[in-house]
Amino acid sequence: MAEYxxxxxxxxxxxxxxxxxxxxxxxxxxxLEAAQNGLGVAQREQFRRVWDPAPGKSWNTxxxxxxxxxxxxxxxxxxxxxxxxxxxxxxxxxxFKGYYQRLAGGSTWAWRGNTPRMMPGDFxxxxxxxxxxxxxDYGGANVVDWPxxxxxxxxxxxxxxxxxxxxxNAEEWEALTPRDGAKYPMPGQPKSYSDLTLxxxxxxxxxILDGEELPVEIxxxxxxxxxxxxxxxxACEGNHNCIPxxxxxxxxxxxxHLKRAARNGVEIRTGCVVTKLDASPDGHISRVLYKQxxxxxxxxxxxxxxxTVILAANPIETPKILFNSGLYAEDDPYVGKHLMDHIQxxxxxxxxxxxxxxxxxQTLCGIDSLRDGNYRSxxxxxxxxxxxxxxxxxxxxxxxxxxxxxxxxxxxxxxxxTLRHKTVDKLTRLVRFGFSAEQLPQPDNRVELSDKLDDLxxxxxxxxxxxxxxxxxxxxxxxxxxxxxFAAMGASHVGEEKFPLDDWNTAAHPMGTCRMGKNPSxxxxxxxxxxxxxxxxxxxxxxxxxxxxATNPVLTLAALTLMALGEMGKT
Numbered sequence: 312m313a314e315y316x317x318x319x320x321x322x323x324x325x326x327x328x329x330x331x332x333x334x335x336x337x338x339x340x341x342x343l344e345a346a347q348n349g350l351g352v353a354q355r356e357q358f359r360r361v362w363d364p365a366p367g368k369s370w371n372t373x374x375x376x377x378x379x380x381x382x383x384x385x386x387x388x389x390x391x392x393x394x395x396x397x398x399x400x401x402x403x404x405x406x407f408k409g410y411y412q413r414l415a416g417g418s419t420w421a422w423r424g425n426t427p428r429m430m431p432g433d434f435x436x437x438x439x440x441x442x443x444x445x446x447x448d449y450g451g452a453n454v455v456d457w458p459x460x461x462x463x464x465x466x467x468x469x470x471x472x473x474x475x476x477x478x479x480n481a482e483e484w485e486a487l488t489p490r491d492g493a494k495y496p497m498p499g500q501p502k503s504y505s506d507l508t509l510x511x512x513x514x515x516x517x518x519i520l521d522g523e524e525l526p527v528e529i530x531x532x533x534x535x536x537x538x539x540x541x542x543x544x545x546a547c548e549g550n551h552n553c554i555p556x557x558x559x560x561x562x563x564x565x566x567x568h569l570k571r572a573a574r575n576g577v578e579i580r581t582g583c584v585v586t587k588l589d590a591s592p593d594g595h596i597s598r599v600l601y602k603q604x605x606x607x608x609x610x611x612x613x614x615x616x617x618x619t620v621i622l623a624a625n626p627i628e629t630p631k632i633l634f635n636s637g638l639y640a641e642d643d644p645y646v647g648k649h650l651m652d653h654i655q656x657x658x659x660x661x662x663x664x665x666x667x668x669x670x671x672x673q674t675l676c677g678i679d680s681l682r683d684g685n686y687r688s689x690x691x692x693x694x695x696x697x698x699x700x701x702x703x704x705x706x707x708x709x710x711x712x713x714x715x716x717x718x719x720x721x722x723x724x725x726x727x728x729t730l731r732h733k734t735v736d737k738l739t740r741l742v743r744f745g746f747s748a749e750q751l752p753q754p755d756n757r758v759e760l761s762d763k764l765d766d767l768x769x770x771x772x773x774x775x776x777x778x779x780x781x782x783x784x785x786x787x788x789x790x791x792x793x794x795x796x797f798a799a800m801g802a803s804h805v806g807e808e809k810f811p812l813d814d815w816n817t818a819a820h821p822m823g824t825c826r827m828g829k830n831p832s833x834x835x836x837x838x839x840x841x842x843x844x845x846x847x848x849x850x851x852x853x854x855x856x857x858x859x860x861a862t863n864p865v866l867t868l869a870a871l872t873l874m875a876l877g878e879m880g881k882t
Contacts, residue, residue, distance in 0.1 A: 315341045317879070318599050318617030320585050320632070323417025324865055325852035325872045326623030327568035328474065332876040334575035341615060342572070343601055345383035346414045347581040350566040350573075358420070358556055370421050370555045374412055381766050382604035383584050385413045395627075396761035396773040404783070407776035408817040409652045411625050415581060418625075418819070419564035419865075421555040423674060424534045426477045426866040428468050428488040431461035432683045433692070433860035440687040448689070450779040452751035453649060457857050458829045458838045461488075467870035469493055472533075475563045475869060476541045479533035487679055497538045499531035500547065503699050505666035506676045509742065512663075512800040518792050521686035527796065528680040529697055535563035535865070536672065542567065549671045551700070581605075584767055586612060587636040588620065594845045596620045602767050610768065619847050619882040626650060626821040626854040630758045631772045633825075638845065641759050645835050649752030649826060651859040653818035654778055656786045656810050658744045658793035659702050660802035665739035669708070673700040681792070682861050691785035692861040693748040695793065701741035704816070711738050742802055746789030747818050748782050749861045758824055778815060786810050820864050825854040839878035840871070847882055851875060 316338035319326050330342050348354055358373035365372045371387045374380075386394040391410055412418040432439050434457040441454050468488075472479075472495060479495040502510070506529070516527040536553075537546045547561040557564070573579055582605035589598040598614045622629055630647035633639050639646040678695040701707055715734050718724055725733060750756070761773035790810035797804050828834025831843035840855055842848040851872045853864045 313616040313618045315339050315615065315617040317341070317619050317621060318343065318615060319621045319623055320599065321417070321623035321625075321628070322415045322565065322569055322579065323623065323625065323852065324419055324565045325868055326621070327416070327565035327572065328869060328872045329621050329623060329851060329876065329879070330572035330577045330579075331568035331575070332873065333879065334572045334577045336880055340572070340577045341617065342569075342577060342579045343583040343585055343599065343615075344415045344579060344581045345584045346380075347378050347605060348415050350415060350570050352560075355556065355560065359558065362556065371410070371412060373556050374414060374420065377414065379582060379604050382609065383413045384765060386410045394771065396763055396771055397776070402813040404778045404812060404815070405776065407650070407652070407774045409819045409821045410817075411627070411819065411821065413628075415569060415579065416564050416566040422564075422865070423554055424536045424562045424672075425674065425863045426472070426475060426533050426535045427679060427862050428484075428533075429461070429860045429862045429867050430488055430683050432687075433858065433862065434459065434461050436687065436858050436860075440685070443688050449751055449781045450753060452753050452779070452781070454751055455826075455828060455833060455857050458827055458834075464867070464870050464874070465489070465491070467874040468866065470873050471866055471869035472496060474568070474873065475535040475866070476537055476544065477533050477535050477866070478538040480531050483530040484533065487682075495533065497541055500534060500536065500538055500672065500675050502531060503668075503671050503675055505662075505668050505699060505742065506697060508664070508666050509662065509697065509800050509802075510676075513796060514799070516796065516799055518681070518795060520681065520684055520788065521689055523685050525684055526680050527678055529676050529678055532674055532677050532696075534672070537561045547672065551669050551671065551673065553672045584769065585632055586767075586769055588632065588638060588848070589614075589636070590638060590845060596845055596848045604767060619849065619879055621849045621851060621879065623851050624854075625852060626824040627758055627772050627774075629850060629852070629854045630824045631760065631770075634760050635770055644754070645826060645833070647758040647824050648754050648756075649823040650756040650758060650774065650776065651750040651752060651822040651856070653747040653820045653859065653861065654750060654782050654786065655745060655747045655816045655818050656790060656814065657703055657705060657816075658746070658790050658797070658810075659705055659805045660742050660797040661737070661805060662740040662742045663801040663803070666742060667739050668699055668701045668741055671699055673698065673703075675699050689784070690788060691748045691750070691782045693746050693785045693789045694861045695789060696745040696747070698743040698745055700743075701738070702743050703745060705743070706741055708738055711741075742797075744789075744793035744796065746786065746793065747861055748785035748789065749859045750782050751779065752823055752826070752858060753777070753779060783812055786812065786815060818863075820853070820859070822853040822856040822859045822864055825850045826857045827855040828857065839875040841878060849875060849879055
């Protein structure tokens with residue numbers, strides 16, 4: 312007899328939702344988590360104390376001193392090539408730049424909180440758009456429709472919005488992602504002064520994409536960030552340092568559901584790095600093996616049994632575990648294949664008047680009305696974000712001061728009142744559009760096992776990756792339209808005429824590698840995440856996405872996870 316009814320591997324959004332949801336069924340549940348961090352206010356304060364004095368700050372700075380981190384390496388923005396055993400240069404279309412955080416709570420400790428739904432057309436990309444052209448026209452990608460529709464997922468989207476506590480304005484989203492009149496749990500974030508100023512300046516606007524005229528609508532982003540007290544979390548106070556750490560807890564993170572699960576009796580065992588899954592001859596997962604790095608014998612392999620096993624790791628760690636387990640060969644046509652991310656670029660400008668960015672969350676508004684159109688038969692879907700954070704990665708208060716103190720042209724050096732005037736004038740007029748483009752599921756974008764081992768003797772992931780022309784063209788279109796919109800706003804574009812493709816960045820939204828489908832012949836799991844080959848093994852999270860759209864994945868993976876809970880309960 313199994314020791315547990317459910318063994319959950321990983322405690323990010325998907326794992327936490329499973330733990331909390333299944334805990335209400337009275338089952339005996341174990342969560343295995345590689346990291347060893349707290350879930351409450353004390354842990355948030357500890358992360359803040361690491362962040363504040365750090366001379367160099369990045370998205371993962373607060374988490375670099377987490378206990379035992381060398382035993383469960385998390386690829387940061389500077390070391391992805393090392394962890395992923397990928398030697399390509401950073402300025403390349405052949406480099407996987409994505410990263411993630413292995414913590415109890417996962418990468419929601421550092422996420423932006425954006426939670427839009429996918430659009431109805433996103434679930435039918437092949438049949439609606441790509442069936443009209445040859446696969447050679449979009450790089451030979453292995454594109455399939457999802458085994459469910461937007462309408463199938465609609466009630467679970469609504470439930471996910473209530474579970475995560477999403478704020479948004481339903482009337483702004485109804486035409487894009489139909490809600491049947493359902494409101495969000497909370498009203499949307501108020502638009503900033505800069506948002507309101509630029510929206511007014513732009514006025515009514517349309518753009519042309521592959522001959523099709525589409526409206527430009529700047530609307531409030533749906534976010535898992537409270538605008539009023541909700542689910543024990545306070546309302547957002549308008550801090551600007553939401554990444555890497557919400558200072559008040561107004562923004563959702565997966566510790567919300569982990570704490571709920573723990574109150575309901577779920578055992579959360581930390582410091583446990585899963586090494587492999589054992590399967591019986593009939594495919595039933597019989598044991599979960601792991602190493603406990605905080606024990607006296609960190610290299611000793613331990614085991615636990617569960618009636619149902621839920622693999623809630625991310626799209627890199629999930630195939631790594633399956634390959635290390637010997638459950639699938641590395642040449643399997645679907646496991647580890649079709650790795651996707653959202654490929655990003657930025658377009659910078661100076662507003663014609665002071666708009667005072669850096670007040671409130673980094674992002675409040677965006678353009679989603681361009682995400683779907685007939686152009687998708689030729690190039691990727693994309694969305695635009697109107698930044699509330701100056702020039703984002705390219706320009707912030709510190710960099711502007713440094714630029715004025717150390718100008719490229721020494722004759723422009725200034726001090727005193729002149730320095731202050733130049734700095735304030737520029738800082739208050741910084742504005743940017745960020746644009747994110749979808750990737751198609753390319754078989755060659757894949758996760759394999761490296762010959763290199765981590766400190767626990769586990770083979771690390773090796774990634775093969777490229778950004779294809781279908782996505783490259785979307786980056787150019789996003790840049791072109793950003794320039795058009797800046798011109799309509801009276802803002803002065805700063806930068807090159809065309810988008811320099813080697814300057815693309817990542818949204819760090821890994822997706823794919825264990826996609827869902829109706830048949831074992833073209834997928835790894837069914838629409839509930841149940842493995843075709845292992846009936847008591849479920850995969851949850853963005854690993855199961857057949858396609859990526861241009862949409863932040865968290866709400867969709869949360870909705871899929873909530874839908875799967877009922878199926879898990881039948882085992």
